[in-house]
Amino acid sequence: MRPARPARTARSGRPARTTLLAALSTAAVLAPLTVAVPTADASAALPKLTNAGFEQGSAAWHFTDGTGVATNNPHSGSKLVYLDDGTGKKVWQTVSARKGGSYDVSAWIATGWTGGRFTVRVNGAVAGGVDLPYRAAYARYTVPRIAAKAGDRIEIAFESGDGWINADDVSLALSGPAVTDPGFEQGGGGWQFTDGTGVATNNPHSGSKLVYLDDGAGPKVSQTLTANGPGTYSFSAWIATGGPGGTFTVRVNGTAAGTVALPAAPKYARYTVPRVALKAGDRVEIAFASAAGAGWVNVDDVMVSPLPATRPKVASSDPKIAELFAWAADKAGSWAQLPGATGPVNADERQTGGTGSTTYEASYWAGYAHRSAFYGRDTAHQVDGAAVLGLDAENRDMLGAFAATATEEHAYYPVWALNFDDRTNLSIDYRSPSVFVREVPSTFELVEKADKAYRWSGDASYVNDPALWAYYQHATNEFIALHDSAKPNGVAEGTGKGIFSGAASYDESGDDRFAEAGDSIGSQYQALLAVADLAAGRGDSALAARYRQRAADLKTYFNTTWSGTGTGADMVRGYSTSGTPITGWGRENSWFMPLKKIVDAGPRNDAYLDYIDEQSQGDERPSNIEAYTYLPDTFFAYNRNDTAWKWMQYVYDRRDERHIVTKQGPNGDYPEVSFTLLSQTVQGLLGVDPDAPAHTLATASHLPTGTDWLGIDDLAVGRNTFALRHDGATASTLTNKTGADTYTWEARIPGTHATLTVDGTPRPAATKTVDGTVYSYVTVPVAPGATATVRAS
Numbered sequence: 001m002r003p004a005r006p007a008r009t010a011r012s013g014r015p016a017r018t019t020l021l022a023a024l025s026t027a028a029v030l031a032p033l034t035v036a037v038p039t040a041d042a043s044a045a046l047p048k049l050t051n052a053g054f055e056q057g058s059a060a061w062h063f064t065d066g067t068g069v070a071t072n073n074p075h076s077g078s079k080l081v082y083l084d085d086g087t088g089k090k091v092w093q094t095v096s097a098r099k100g101g102s103y104d105v106s107a108w109i110a111t112g113w114t115g116g117r118f119t120v121r122v123n124g125a126v127a128g129g130v131d132l133p134y135r136a137a138y139a140r141y142t143v144p145r146i147a148a149k150a151g152d153r154i155e156i157a158f159e160s161g162d163g164w165i166n167a168d169d170v171s172l173a174l175s176g177p178a179v180t181d182p183g184f185e186q187g188g189g190g191w192q193f194t195d196g197t198g199v200a201t202n203n204p205h206s207g208s209k210l211v212y213l214d215d216g217a218g219p220k221v222s223q224t225l226t227a228n229g230p231g232t233y234s235f236s237a238w239i240a241t242g243g244p245g246g247t248f249t250v251r252v253n254g255t256a257a258g259t260v261a262l263p264a265a266p267k268y269a270r271y272t273v274p275r276v277a278l279k280a281g282d283r284v285e286i287a288f289a290s291a292a293g294a295g296w297v298n299v300d301d302v303m304v305s306p307l308p309a310t311r312p313k314v315a316s317s318d319p320k321i322a323e324l325f326a327w328a329a330d331k332a333g334s335w336a337q338l339p340g341a342t343g344p345v346n347a348d349e350r351q352t353g354g355t356g357s358t359t360y361e362a363s364y365w366a367g368y369a370h371r372s373a374f375y376g377r378d379t380a381h382q383v384d385g386a387a388v389l390g391l392d393a394e395n396r397d398m399l400g401a402f403a404a405t406a407t408e409e410h411a412y413y414p415v416w417a418l419n420f421d422d423r424t425n426l427s428i429d430y431r432s433p434s435v436f437v438r439e440v441p442s443t444f445e446l447v448e449k450a451d452k453a454y455r456w457s458g459d460a461s462y463v464n465d466p467a468l469w470a471y472y473q474h475a476t477n478e479f480i481a482l483h484d485s486a487k488p489n490g491v492a493e494g495t496g497k498g499i500f501s502g503a504a505s506y507d508e509s510g511d512d513r514f515a516e517a518g519d520s521i522g523s524q525y526q527a528l529l530a531v532a533d534l535a536a537g538r539g540d541s542a543l544a545a546r547y548r549q550r551a552a553d554l555k556t557y558f559n560t561t562w563s564g565t566g567t568g569a570d571m572v573r574g575y576s577t578s579g580t581p582i583t584g585w586g587r588e589n590s591w592f593m594p595l596k597k598i599v600d601a602g603p604r605n606d607a608y609l610d611y612i613d614e615q616s617q618g619d620e621r622p623s624n625i626e627a628y629t630y631l632p633d634t635f636f637a638y639n640r641n642d643t644a645w646k647w648m649q650y651v652y653d654r655r656d657e658r659h660i661v662t663k664q665g666p667n668g669d670y671p672e673v674s675f676t677l678l679s680q681t682v683q684g685l686l687g688v689d690p691d692a693p694a695h696t697l698a699t700a701s702h703l704p705t706g707t708d709w710l711g712i713d714d715l716a717v718g719r720n721t722f723a724l725r726h727d728g729a730t731a732s733t734l735t736n737k738t739g740a741d742t743y744t745w746e747a748r749i750p751g752t753h754a755t756l757t758v759d760g761t762p763r764p765a766a767t768k769t770v771d772g773t774v775y776s777y778v779t780v781p782v783a784p785g786a787t788a789t790v791r792a793s
Contacts, residue, residue, distance in 0.1 A: 045174060045229060045280065047095040047103070047154055052170040054079040061093045066160070075108040075138045075168035076461070081158065082166050085112060089160035091167070097148040101280075102175035102228050104340035105156055106142040108168045111135055115161020120146050123153050130359075134163065137404040137467070139423040140397070142359045144340035145175045174229035176338045177284055182302040183344075184209045185353060194220045196290075205238040205268045205300035206370065207344070207353035213290040213297040215242065221299065222287035227278040234305040235286055236272040236334045238665070241265050242295025250276050251285040262297065267658065270369065270669045274330040275307060305336040308390035312715045314681060317708035324652050325681050331674035332382075333389055335365035337420050345419045346427040347372035349663050361422040362397045365671045370663045373417040373426040376402050377506060378672050380445035381629065385675030387456035388682050390716050395453045396461065397422055402446050403471035412479040413438040413502065414446060414471075431500070439503045440483070440492050440520040441592070444527035447475050451530035454537065458692030458718035463537040472531050476547070480524070486515040486577050490554070491562070492524055496577035505574065506588040509623075514582070517574040518589040521562065522596030525554050537693055559600045563593070567604045568611040585615045587622055588630070595634040601772030609635065613643055624660050625651060625667040629676040636684035636702055639750070639773040645704035648680055685710055686726065687748070692718030695741050699734065700748035700775060701726035717743075720784070730792040736782045745782050747790035748775040755793045762793055 050060035055077045057069050066084040074080040083089045097103075105120050111132050119129035120143045128143040148154055158167045180190025185207045188199045196219035197212065204210040213219040235250045239262060246262040250273040258273035278284065288299050311333070314325035337343075337360045344354030348371045366382050367375035379398050386395050401422040402414040416437035417426035429437040450472070454462035462468060483492045483502070494504030496513035505517035514520075532547035564572040564581060573589045574582040591612050599605045615621065616631060628651050635644035655668030664670060682688050687700035697717060703710055703726055711725035720739025726732050734745050749756060749765075753776040756765045765776040780788045 045099045045101055046172050047097050047148075049095055049156075049170060049172050050093070053077050053168060054081050061091055064088070064090050067091045070166075073110070073166055075110075075166075076465075077168075080166050080168040082164065083116070083158060083160040085160065085163045087115070087160055087162075090157055092155055092157035093170075094153055094155045095172075097150055097152040097154060100149045101147075103146045103148065103154070104142050104144045104173045104175050105146055105154075105170070106140055106173070106339075107156075107158070107170045108138045108140050109158070110138045110166045111161070111163055112165070113161065113163025115163070116165045117159045117161065118143060118167075119155075119157045119159055121155040121157065122146065122148055124155075127154075132161065132165065135423065138166070138168070139401075139404070140361050142340055142361060144342065144359050145178065173339070174280075175340055176231065176306055177225045177227055177233060177278065177304055178338060178341045179223060179225070179286065179302050179304055183207050183300060183353075184211050188221075191221055191223045194218060197221050200298075203240070203298055204352070205240075205298075206347060207300075210298050210300040211288070213246070213288060213299075215290060215293070215295050217290075217292040219297075220287060220289045222285055223302075225284045225286070227280055227282040227284060229280045230278060232275055232277050232307045232309050233338075234272050234274045234307060234330070234334045234336075235276060235302070236270055236305065237288070237302045238268045238270050238300045239265075239288070240268045240298045242297070243293065245291040245294030246297040247287075247289045247291070248273065248299075249285075249287045249289070251287065252276065252278065252282050254283075254285075262294075264295065267662075267665070268298075268300070269656075269666050270334070272330055272334040274333060275311070277309075303334070304338050304341070305334050306338055307333050307336065308716075310714045310721070311390070312388060312682070313713045314711070315713075316710040318706070318710075320649070321681065321685065321707070321710060324648070324677055327652075327655075327668075328385075328674040328677035328681075329389065331668060332364075332385055332671070332678055335671045335674075336391060336394060337361075337363045337365075343420060344372050345421065345424060348426070348428040350428065355427065358419065358421040358424070360420040362393045363401075363420050363422055364391060364394050364398075366398075366675075367417060367671070368661065368664050369669050369671065370665075371417070371426065371428070373419050373429075374398055375417045376414055376442040376446055377416075377439065378626075380442065380449045381672055382675035383449040383453050384456070384679035384683060385677070387453060388678045388715070392453070392457040392459065395457070396459060399446060399450050399453060400465070400468060403450075403468050406443070406471050406474060406479075409433045410436075410438075411482050411502075412474045413443055416442070416499075435500050437499045439499060439506055440494050440517070441506050441523040441588075443475050443479055443492070444520070444523035447472050447527040448523065448530045451533050454534065454693065455691050456717065460537075460693070463534050469534075469538075472527075472534060476524075476527055476531055476550075487575055487579055489516075489557070489562075491516050491521050494520070505586070506592070507586055510586060512574060512582050512586070512589075513577050514574045514589070515577045515579070516562075518563075518586065519592030519596075520589075521554070521558060522592045522598045525551055525558070525598040526596045528554060555598050555600075558598050563599070567607040571604075571608055571611075585611075585620050587627060590615070591630055591634045595630060595637060597637060597771060601638065605638070605772070609638060609640060609643075616647075625654060625657075626670050626672045629672050632676070632680045632684055636680065638771055639702065641685075641702040642704045644680070644684055644702070648677060648684075652677060682712065682715065686712060686724060688715070688724065690717040694744075696744045696746065697722070697734070698746040698748060698777075699724060699726075699732055700750070700770075701729045701732060703729060713737075731789065732791075733787060733789040734780075734782055735787040736784050739784055742781055742783045745780045745788060745790075746777050747780060747788075748777040749790070749792050750775055751792070752776055753792050757791045757793055759789055 066089040116132040196214040248260040257276045347354035366378035405415040416429040495501045504514035528551035535544040572581045631647035632644040689698040723735040755762045
């Protein structure tokens with residue numbers, strides 16, 4: 001049955017609807033996406049859109065009866081446009097194309113029922129549109145690749161249907177270089193084929209088709225695109241070969257911008273030509289070629305990924321660290337989706353071509369590479385690595401998308417996985433509002449990582465957006481209260497009945513029927529600390545203090561009662577649905593306890609870390625590579641740098657081995673691998689702790705034994721970029737390279753030192769203990785363009 005239309009209240013002299021937020025407390029009123037400022041050339045090419053957020057009321061827009069500007073439920077700012085239910089209502093603006101080109105037109109829209117439409121017309125003819133589904137939470141919808149010539153009239157219109165429509169934050173962007181028929185499902189349209197090549201059906205990576213190149217010199221398959229505007233992109237494809245010698249090349253205006261020499265690899269793996277810089281009008285050729293004696297080549301699923309213009313770079317006395325970081329940066333960047341591109345939805349191992357197609361929004365792959373989705377658990381673990389790469393817009397969109405799904409109907413769980421349109425549930429993991437995959441730690445980790453994204457980016461929407469704030473509150477209040485019955489103690493529980501009914505732990509391999517698990521209580525602790533930080537960001541010091549106290553109380557309860565008195569195999573890592581304590585080795589529900597810092601630092605925790613290290617190499621070690629990606633984080637947290645680096649190398653050195661899920665491809669093509677190696681280099685080895693909202697940056701060397709120095713350049717924090725170098729554990733240098741903000745640097749040196757020198761001048765040092773490690777530190781203001789060096793005296 002269709003839900004009742006919202007009641008009306010008086011508004012600005014017009015009848016008005018109450019907002020969804022008044023009727024549905026978890027409505028997703030997402031704040032505007034933080035995007036890179038376009039270059040002057042790109043801005044000049046865009047049609048001039050006026051009053052895109054309706055903050056100037058009705059200026060530049062046209063309205064029929066039953067429509068208007070309201071203030072009760074904006075996506076951002078203070079105003080939105082609304083259309084009442086019933087057909088025949090319309091709000092529109094017409095702009096002129098300044099130059100010829102292709103444009104993506106987007107808006108944030110919420111609807112009370114189906115039947116509405118977001119339409120773009122060129123010179124009166126429909127050029128594209130989106131049929132709006134029923135979705136009471138705001139989501140971003142894009143009408144992609146609108147072709148226009150200079151002087152063409154482009155109409156952007158919202159048209160009513162059977163329910164109300166709210167719209168806000170309209171935008172125009174130059175379309176990226178999307179590939180035609182990237183998966184060859186339309187038979188290779190847009191591609192050029194020489195003799196000895198073609199489209200086949202016998203061994204696709206996904207869907208039902210691929211392209212093949214026979215053995216020999218001369219076979220080539222290529223497609224040439226024209227860049228619509230400036231940008232930096234990576235080009236990737238899944239390729240299998242019968243022998244070495246083939247090539248994957250990207251050329252710009254006839255000159256090779258990058259080439260991958262293909263090895264002998266008869267099973268599919270993903271190859272990337274990274275960081276190709278383009279200008280408007282550039283001709284870009286994507287080409288696959290075989291060679292004499294090289295063997296056959298199969299190609300499928302070509303992808304273009306937009307990237308920030310600069311990326312961080314690492315150098316070190318240990319070349320393996322620099323090699324690892326460079327590989328991870330290129331690989332992680334290749335998983336970013338091109339907004340406005342068309343791709344499959346609900347693709348998985350059962351339906352490899354998906355159930356249809358949709359327009360993708362800002363996002364990146366987080367989860368199995370053979371599924372067309374990002375997962376909450378993987379997203380949480382990849383947020384920091386994405387921030388290191390500058391994928392702040394993607395982080396914001398994805399975290400907001402999960403927040404929108406944590407409704408009362410879902411008992412305040414976010415869904416497990418979303419398609420790359422950022423709004424539809426991945427069907428393999430979602431059957432109904434009461435039957436979908438959900439795991440307790442994810443609910444809390446998404447809160448924790450929203451705070452991390454806030455600290456990396458400085459994006460105020462993380463604290464000001466009402467939907468995100470509602471998510472934080474529901475996750476740390478109603479969610480806990482609703483799921484706390486088997487062992488009532490203020491700790492959120494799972495059902496013990498499997499992942500489609502709500503699991504307490506991320507560990508899906510064990511037989512334990514958890515009500516409470518170590519990874520869920522540890523993640524709950526960090527979520528409480530995160531909300532304390534986010535509340536402080538809102539200026540609510542009283543609420544921040546209450547959440548800090550809740551976190552402290554939970555940690556005390558864990559250490560005095562919940563976890564028992566033992567360590568190693570005797571530490572409690574969970575409780576069954578019957579209330580029985582569970583001990584022994586539990587993978588995630590073991591290492592998440594120290595990872596989330598809920599275990600008091602000291603001898604008991606030290607012994608448990610030894611146990612984790614031992615078990616992770618033993619007979620019951622994890623079988624999937626992504627499980628190991630948590631171990632470096634766990635050991636870096638307690639300054640066990642050699643052990644953390646050992647596990648980083650373990651993950652990296654197995655990047656070319658096949659994943660246990662064969663359809664996934666090699667281990668290195670599991671996205672979590674590359675993203676976490678980035679964050680572990682920056683937050684682990686370099687000890688970077690950003691706080692962009694406060695314009696502060698703390699650092700501490702975590703270099704492993706034998707590494708003399710490590711440095712990073714072009715690391716973005718907030719609106720600034722930095723260079724940082726550690727020389728051993730006794731000297732650090734920070735440069736505030738670009739940006740307008742002065743940052744306060746808290747330079748930490750392990751150990752107790754009465755003084756530290758700042759640019760050669762001795763200064764009294766303070767001390768603090770962080771997770772069991774004593775540091776001496778000084779705070780140094782570092783202005784834009786300035787450099788400071790801190791050394792142990």
